[in-house]
Amino acid sequence: MDEALLRSLTPGVLGILVRRGADFAAAEDAVQDALVEAIRVWPEDPPRDPKGWLVTVAWNRFLDMTRADAARRRREDRVSVDPAEQDSAVDVDDTLQLYFLCAHPSLTPASAVALTLRAVGGLTTRQIAQAYLVPEATMAQRISRAKRTVSGVRFDQPGDVATVLRVLYLVFNEGYSGDVDLAAEAIRLTRQLAAAIDHPEVAGLLALMLLHHARRAARIAPDGSLVPLAEQDRGRWDTVAIAEGVEILQAALARDRLGEFQAQAAIAALHADALTAEETDWVQIVEWYDELVRLTDSPVVRLNRAVAVGEADGPRAGLAALTELDASLPRYAAVAAYLHERDGDLATAARLYGEAARKATNLAERDHLLRRLSSIRREFNSR
Template identity: 75%
Template sequence: MIGVLVRRGADFAAAEDAVQDALLEAVRVWPEDPPRDAKGWLITVAWRKFLDATRAQTSRRRREEADALHEAVAPSPPSSFDDTLQLYFLCAHPSLTPATAVALTLRAVGGLTTRQIAEAYLVPEATMAQRISRAKRTVSGVRFDQPGDVGTVLRVLYLVFNEGYSGDVDLAAEAIRLTRLLFALAPEPEVAGLLALMLLHHARRPARVVGGRLVPLAAQDRSLWETRMIAEGVEILQAALARDRLGEFQAQAAIAALHADARTAEETDWGQIVEWYDELVGITGSPVARLNRAVAVGEVGGGRAGLLALRGVDASLPRYAAVVGYLREKEGDLVGALEAYGEAVRVAGNLLEREHLLREVARVGGRVRG
């Protein structure tokens, strides 16, 4: 509904106010006189509410008002897909910061309440309300006279997915739901790649944290992985790759699929994973991709090869010290590994990761003393 009003010319805040007024009117009227076409009724009433508010604030010419009212009384069939897709582009507008883009997407496209979003991000409701209000003001004058950037939308959805979950909203599951919707609206290879990537990662979630402890991929109980979700992700990915328009999310999904395909950690095809990381680095130049590639190179050629692959990678990356520790231990340099793991503990980004790294320090320290 918000998307329809925005497409017709309402700014975002005014459209949302009009939709809320229409929903209140539905609560009052529908118990006695339910409409045959609920969505059409709501859109018509919301548009009339918007026009009423506009007339009260401005002195538009009578003819313009009459034309707009005629469109509301006899609207053309709404293009729900187009409207929702435009709403995605609006929420991922480049003038918004990533945090506000995520919040606005969850509010406008996901339909979550401000309270739910605030709980998911562990911030006060008033703080989140201010963030969303600022986002609405920023995009209030945006018009869709040029095609939107689906890549920006995908990055916003990826940010939502990576937030994981907390409170009563599972943001990872919500990101998958929204990406499924986007895939129905815009079945492009990269949209498919992101959906496949989410499914393949989400399938491993039951084994990732066990008993409050973070379990690294190599140590996970693979019988806990959701095999049907993996199969769906692989099927979606294969169809996307067959279209021969490779992008970064397809390359990431291909790496995740190779991990998912291995029955044990020892059976992982690290050679193919290195090749896919080469593709990913070529597409994005991402320092994170280069960091992960170094781990894969270390699995193929040993710790020394992995450390050589780290040359030129930004040492300030969050997982850099942990990777150095892993590769040094693989090379046999236990003292160097212990030092690197200690640094990784110092810069750990969350409690679960820090506790895991502390256990690694204790384990390697025991080997050094032994």
């Protein structure tokens, strides 16, 4: 059974049912039933037209589920008037509209991510629950609420590309857990979106994902600990993914419609371009962070910029940039600790590493901060 084929066909089949008049929740249930039937039937009797087969089975399942509904006959009449029109509908790609629907502003980010993975990604509720380390029943409720929320939304309403991209970036940042590699899944979905819409920020996000994902093999040590960027074995970086990411980014930047994902990708490309950590062009990275600040005015961006300033102009310059920010920001203490360590103030660095470790929400990050704290204490006591 070609699971990748089924997942790639899912959004198109769902879109056809919605366009025929099925409400989103019922259509999504019908498509899931069709996928289950395909898994059962296709190994012994593969169809010549997989998408057409799924559309037929899903639509029949939808009609069965709504047979008691008074609107059923109107839907049947409307769709069955012209069989040729039904057949031609199979060739229409509704993937883009589904992205917009799943990233509807009325949904919470968590619900939008779950619905995107289910409706566009074709993942099962169990797979999504495992990826987010929550009970399957909890994820089922989240998805059901999300489906009910968007069921009344008109399918032809224009969508917000920026919202879709943020949802995909949230998926990517979940990384890997359970039996689903969400980073790889986010890249697959973003490729799909890039094929459906010609937009420089879509290309920028795809480039950013590829450039970050290229460093994945070097990011974790054999003992499971985090390896900081400066200490990573760059020979383990995926040069093919880096080359593709840079090429996509250059084409996007050439269109002169700069957005935040393109700027982030440019920073990632500068890191990827350095053969060693010492060769990193931090001055240019600071310039790109200045562009990001102009585009987003995000405190998190300003925090990352302070790190870059500390590398480009020295740790005291980085600490000066930190004074403009709220100390309650996530990772503020970790950044301050690093800059104080580079400035030789080990006592302050140790205190801040301890504070950062207590605030860390990620186990790997907390362990890394505690290792830094232990190392500094050993160095401090040896003086």
